[in-house]
Amino acid sequence: AKMQGKGKYLFYNPSMHEGIIERLKIESHLQNALTKNEFMLYFQPQYDLRNSKITGFESLIRWNSPELGFIPPDKFIKIAEDNHFIIPLGKWVLEKSCEFIKKVHEMGYKDCIISVNISVVQILEDDFTDIVVDAVKNYGIDPSYIELEITESVLMESFEIIINKLNKLKNMGFKIALDDFGQGYSSLSYLQALPINTLKIDKSFIDLIDAKKRKRSITDYIVILGRRLGLSIVAEGVETQEQMNYLKKFKCNKIQGYYFSKPLPLEEALKIIDKNKG
Numbered sequence: 214a215k216m217q218g219k220g221k222y223l224f225y226n227p228s229m230h231e232g233i234i235e236r237l238k239i240e241s242h243l244q245n246a247l248t249k250n251e252f253m254l255y256f257q258p259q260y261d262l263r264n265s266k267i268t269g270f271e272s273l274i275r276w277n278s279p280e281l282g283f284i285p286p287d288k289f290i291k292i293a294e295d296n297h298f299i300i301p302l303g304k305w306v307l308e309k310s311c312e313f314i315k316k317v318h319e320m321g322y323k324d325c326i327i328s329v330n331i332s333v334v335q336i337l338e339d340d341f342t343d344i345v346v347d348a349v350k351n352y353g354i355d356p357s358y359i360e361l362e363i364t365e366s367v368l369m370e371s372f373e374i375i376i377n378k379l380n381k382l383k384n385m386g387f388k389i390a391l392d393d394f395g396q397g398y399s400s401l402s403y404l405q406a407l408p409i410n411t412l413k414i415d416k417s418f419i420d421l422i423d424a425k426k427r428k429r430s431i432t433d434y435i436v437i438l439g440r441r442l443g444l445s446i447v448a449e450g451v452e453t454q455e456q457m458n459y460l461k462k463f464k465c466n467k468i469q470g471y472y473f474s475k476p477l478p479l480e481e482a483l484k485i486i487d488k489n490k491g
């Protein structure tokens with residue numbers, strides 16, 4: 214009877230039910246959201262730790278659905294990956310990112326790059342390389358101004374195919390960043406096999422800076438390791454001055470986080486760069 218009860222409980226778990234309903238709702242509205250222009254791209258600046266100058270932005274998608282309200286990317290990207298809607302959506306993100314960085318360059322801020330989140334589902338598409346190349350060509354941007362952010366999940370699937378594509382893009386001048394480093398796999402041996410320029414240290418490690426010395430040394434170690442491998446190090450989710458000062462001491466290259474700025478809509482991002490120019 215106990216087991217039966219347990220089984221019933223599992224089946225009727227209301228939060229589980231809500232989860233499925235929510236997912237279905239998101240999925241049904243996702244498909245039309247692109248044609249209905251419901252997505253927006255926000256831009257979060259990254260700063261050089263030595264001089265506090267903006268070196269680039271990360272583009273982050275926002276979805277404000279008239280029916281469902283604001284849905285954070287953590288809630289819909291996974292669904293978009295599962296049903297492959299991420300293919301047209303990712304293409305849109307790439308194009309909007311190119312359009313943005315073109316505007317920044319036209320304002321005379323030439324050293325600025327744009328980092329674009331790329332899903333492994335996108336990379337696995339046959340025409341992924343062409344889509345990326347077409348986007349920069351259409352906007353007349355040099356590939357060196359585009360950084361493709363990938364996560365460690367690329368290590369899980371079709372490793373060889375993915376490495377080949379990334380290598381090809383890197384040879385054309387695109388930059389590649391490993392995002393959320395330390396979150397998943399963190400297979401240190403893979404780090405050398407991946408054709409990357411940049412290591413983005415996950416926020417969870419930045420948060421450790423405020424913790425006890427022993428935990429903090431994990432963060433130090435990642436920065437030192439990345440530097441040894443000749444990578445540019447970006448600290449993500451920096452929220453306090455203490456964290457910033459600490460990262461400075463350890464020769465981390467760039468920081469991104471609320472301490473400097475939240476992700477901004479286009480017009481505000483252009484304004485902040487104008488202010489930072491001087």
Ligand code: C2E
Pocket residue numbers: 257272273274285286287290306330331332392393449450451452469470471472476
């Ligand atoms: P991510 O790529 O790791 O992006 C960093 C996330 O941390 C962003 O959340 C950003 O707003 C947030 N963040 C930045 N600084 C701080 C800080 O100081 N404190 C805190 N608490 N958070 C900070 P967001 O925009 O909600 O995006 C969540 C995730 O959704 C991203 O994580 C990325 O994995 C995914 N995502 C967002 N836009 C895209 C996209 O265009 N394409 C793909 N494939 N994924 C995207």
Ligand code: CA
Pocket residue numbers: 271330362392
């Ligand atoms: Ca990212």
Ligand code: CA
Pocket residue numbers: 392393413415449
């Ligand atoms: Ca990240």
Ligand code: CA
Pocket residue numbers: 393
């Ligand atoms: Ca993340």
